[in-house]
Amino acid sequence: MGEIVLSRAAFLWGTIAIYLCAFTSLYVQIPGLYGKEGILPVHRMLPFTGKPLVEQLMDSPTLLWLCPWLGLDTAQGMEFICLLGISLSIIALVAKPLRDCFIFACLWFLYLSLYQVGQVFLYFQWDSLLLETGFLAIIVAPLHLKKWRATPVRHHDGITFWLVRWLFFRLMFASGVVKLTSRCPTWWGLTALTYHYETQCIPTSFAWFAHQLPSWFHKFSVVIVFVLEIVVPVLFFAPIRHLRIFAFYTQILLQVLIIITGNYNFFNLLSIVLGLSLLDDQHIHYWVRRGKKQNPERLGWLRTLQSFVVGLTELAVYVTLIYGTIHYFGLSLNWEKRMIESKAGFTFHEFTRWLKTVTPLTIWIGAMSLTWEILSSLLSSLMVRGFIAKLWATSQWAVFAVAAAAMFAVSLVPYTFIEYEANSNLRPEVRQLYDMVDRYQLVNSYGLFRRMTGVGGRPEVMVEGSYDGQKWKEIEFMYKPGNLSVAPPLVAPHQPRLDWQMWFAALGDHRHSPWFTSFIHRLLQGKRNVIRLVQVDETKYAFSTKPPTYIRAQLYKYWYTMYGTDSSLNDWWTREHVGEFFPSVSLGDPNLESLLREHGFKDKMQPKRVVKAILPSILKLTREQVEPYSGEQVIWGLFIAVLFISLLKALTNRKGSTLKPGSRRPERKDMSGGEEVDADGRWKEFRRSEGKVRPPAEEQPLENVRRRK
Numbered sequence: 001m002g003e004i005v006l007s008r009a010a011f012l013w014g015t016i017a018i019y020l021c022a023f024t025s026l027y028v029q030i031p032g033l034y035g036k037e038g039i040l041p042v043h044r045m046l047p048f049t050g051k052p053l054v055e056q057l058m059d060s061p062t063l064l065w066l067c068p069w070l071g072l073d074t075a076q077g078m079e080f081i082c083l084l085g086i087s088l089s090i091i092a093l094v095a096k097p098l099r100d101c102f103i104f105a106c107l108w109f110l111y112l113s114l115y116q117v118g119q120v121f122l123y124f125q126w127d128s129l130l131l132e133t134g135f136l137a138i139i140v141a142p143l144h145l146k147k148w149r150a151t152p153v154r155h156h157d158g159i160t161f162w163l164v165r166w167l168f169f170r171l172m173f174a175s176g177v178v179k180l181t182s183r184c185p186t187w188w189g190l191t192a193l194t195y196h197y198e199t200q201c202i203p204t205s206f207a208w209f210a211h212q213l214p215s216w217f218h219k220f221s222v223v224i225v226f227v228l229e230i231v232v233p234v235l236f237f238a239p240i241r242h243l244r245i246f247a248f249y250t251q252i253l254l255q256v257l258i259i260i261t262g263n264y265n266f267f268n269l270l271s272i273v274l275g276l277s278l279l280d281d282q283h284i285h286y287w288v289r290r291g292k293k294q295n296p297e298r299l300g301w302l303r304t305l306q307s308f309v310v311g312l313t314e315l316a317v318y319v320t321l322i323y324g325t326i327h328y329f330g331l332s333l334n335w336e337k338r339m340i341e342s343k344a345g346f347t348f349h350e351f352t353r354w355l356k357t358v359t360p361l362t363i364w365i366g367a368m369s370l371t372w373e374i375l376s377s378l379l380s381s382l383m384v385r386g387f388i389a390k391l392w393a394t395s396q397w398a399v400f401a402v403a404a405a406a407m408f409a410v411s412l413v414p415y416t417f418i419e420y421e422a423n424s425n426l427r428p429e430v431r432q433l434y435d436m437v438d439r440y441q442l443v444n445s446y447g448l449f450r451r452m453t454g455v456g457g458r459p460e461v462m463v464e465g466s467y468d469g470q471k472w473k474e475i476e477f478m479y480k481p482g483n484l485s486v487a488p489p490l491v492a493p494h495q496p497r498l499d500w501q502m503w504f505a506a507l508g509d510h511r512h513s514p515w516f517t518s519f520i521h522r523l524l525q526g527k528r529n530v531i532r533l534v535q536v537d538e539t540k541y542a543f544s545t546k547p548p549t550y551i552r553a554q555l556y557k558y559w560y561t562m563y564g565t566d567s568s569l570n571d572w573w574t575r576e577h578v579g580e581f582f583p584s585v586s587l588g589d590p591n592l593e594s595l596l597r598e599h600g601f602k603d604k605m606q607p608k609r610v611v612k613a614i615l616p617s618i619l620k621l622t623r624e625q626v627e628p629y630s631g632e633q634v635i636w637g638l639f640i641a642v643l644f645i646s647l648l649k650a651l652t653n654r655k656g657s658t659l660k661p662g663s664r665r666p667e668r669k670d671m672s673g674g675e676e677v678d679a680d681g682r683w684k685e686f687r688r689s690e691g692k693v694r695p696p697a698e699e700q701p702l703e704n705v706r707r708r709k
Helices: 005-027 030-034 053-059 063-070 074-094 101-117 125-140 157-181 192-199 205-211 215-237 241-261 267-278 281-288 301-328 348-382 387-418 420-424 428-440 497-505 515-525 528-534 590-598 614-626 631-656 702-708
Strands: 332-334 339-341 458-466 550-560 573-585 667-669 676-678
Touching: 005 074, 005 101, 005 125, 005 157, 005 267, 005 281, 005 631, 030 074, 030 497, 030 528, 053 063, 063 074, 063 101, 074 101, 074 614, 074 631, 101 125, 125 157, 125 267, 125 387, 157 215, 157 267, 157 348, 157 387, 192 205, 192 215, 192 550, 205 241, 215 241, 215 301, 215 339, 215 348, 241 267, 241 281, 241 301, 348 387, 348 420, 387 420, 387 428, 458 515, 458 573, 497 515, 515 528, 515 550, 515 573, 515 590, 573 590
Parallel strands: none
Antiparallel strands: 332 339, 458 550, 550 573, 667 676
16 A cells, blocks of 8 residues: 555544544433443442452453542443543544544543443444454554654554454455355345335434335345445455555445434444545545646556556456356346346355355455565665664564554454354464453454344334323333334434344343343333433423333334325334233332342442542533433534634634744655655755754855855
8 A cells, every 4th residue: 555644644533533422422321321220230340349459450451440549439430431531532633643542542441441331231343343443543543752743654554554454354244244144034035125224223214215215226235235245345455556445435335325324323434434444645635635636647668567457457356346246146137127136146055165265265365465564564664764763663563563463363263253164273372362352352253234133024112101000101212213203313423322222122022131121110210310311301201290100011013104105194104013012010019029139130239438529529510511412412512612623723723824024934744754854845964973954055154155166
């Protein structure tokens, strides 16, 4: 690859923006999810054991062990960590010099501390993906040791940035493969998207329109998904930059379509940030300076031949991609019905044999690509002028080359989960290293949408309350489907974690989701923090004046209304009652008490220590300011504030950079080496032995000029 200064900077900025979304989204939900009167009180995860702090950190690496020293309970500690993460993210977004490895290390460990105690509400693949991406950002980010400045280009940047590309490949390739290895009939029958738009967790309004498209288009879309997730990711390591750019735009198209039709919080935005590793500065300059044209240079015959071979190779790749798609998915045009017919042209056993061959091949492709980056970086380090500078550059290269090789080797363990034989052939030393770092979420396995649920209708749990046990009133949630006439919302990058878990709970028995019993119990008690998870505006909560005496849950099947029908004029959904999901209970009900004891929610709480500290008061005051707003409102409010501060900063810098007549022009650092160039493009030779800068001829003393003459 070419220069990656801009693409690396864009990746680091994007990662910090995702951190801001993640910390903010979780912060607004902590009291209801993890508070002492929440659904899953977090104090149960960190019981007092009397062990030294070091042993506690080894058992569970989280900063929440320090809460007693700060006068905080565990839930308040989570709030404090989130506020720290939000503050660091905002500062790093507006101050470029602070986007260094220290900030990223702090953000990573803060989110890891939350992940360790998050339980079922924080165990999503995108949480693991953020931790793995955040750890790679520590390696990719610069190290500012002197005057908050760092060299724009480090000779090992290509090695560390390659790890981001490898992560993006593992994410996309595994997500495509698991759809077929799961033997899900909808994926093999190419009908998955016929159900996906109405059965996904929290759809958007655009998903209703996508669902109305003809079935042949949905089947063709599944074919495109398989190509983009299984075949195209191999081009991430192509030596031809145009192929990598092609792969980038195809992946961005896929992620944007998912964002439009589904609320998957920050996951798709994070995937786009990972995709920046496929770009170089030359292409980003094309974005920024689209109107600037360069004068064409006359190429020699050797360069002309090289361009011809590269162009011919690109054409061969595109033709092979199109032909393979047509051949293996039986694509054909039906002119009479005006549709594209498609079907899988291979069997499950043929695919598993292909996967058994391709998985080791992709490992070798990755290994060769990493080796090329390592050797290129070594050559660049050896070409540095000066013995000390060369020794320093080579030492850095050695450290980061070893680190990248170790990360690549460890990542093979979760990557090869998609193919048993490749996983069993890994060396025991690699497995041992993976077991050592597994608790830190440095590398993870991925595989989204493995099986399509809700083929016979979208299962949905509706919670109902009553004062007399006869007249029941539904409790509507802010985000998940409920009211048939309410349009599906657009809430990304916020993730309403209770609504997500309600979707998973509907797929099985309520005993498979122990948290649901605690949720019902908190609603009967009328706990305000839990109610705010259901409705931020408590006036829209069905029992805002008085908690219900009885609560039950019913299971329904939901379907989208069809365009052109009478019901589609007023409603987005139709539904059918299936049966009882959770029996009618009240406070003190023996059945409810038994379930609470069974799931450990009746354990006696440790007495709260009364500590006079200013930090809990600050946290309480901050919470009161945020309470009236929903998660997505807080997130977008913070980004607007960041944008406003950045604009003010840009205007201030622009005014400050205006030069007075006769003033000396500022110098700037050249990106290619250890020499300096001023604003006019004049080179300054730096004498390392004397440590002095020789001024240009017009700035030298007059007598020196006379001597030369």
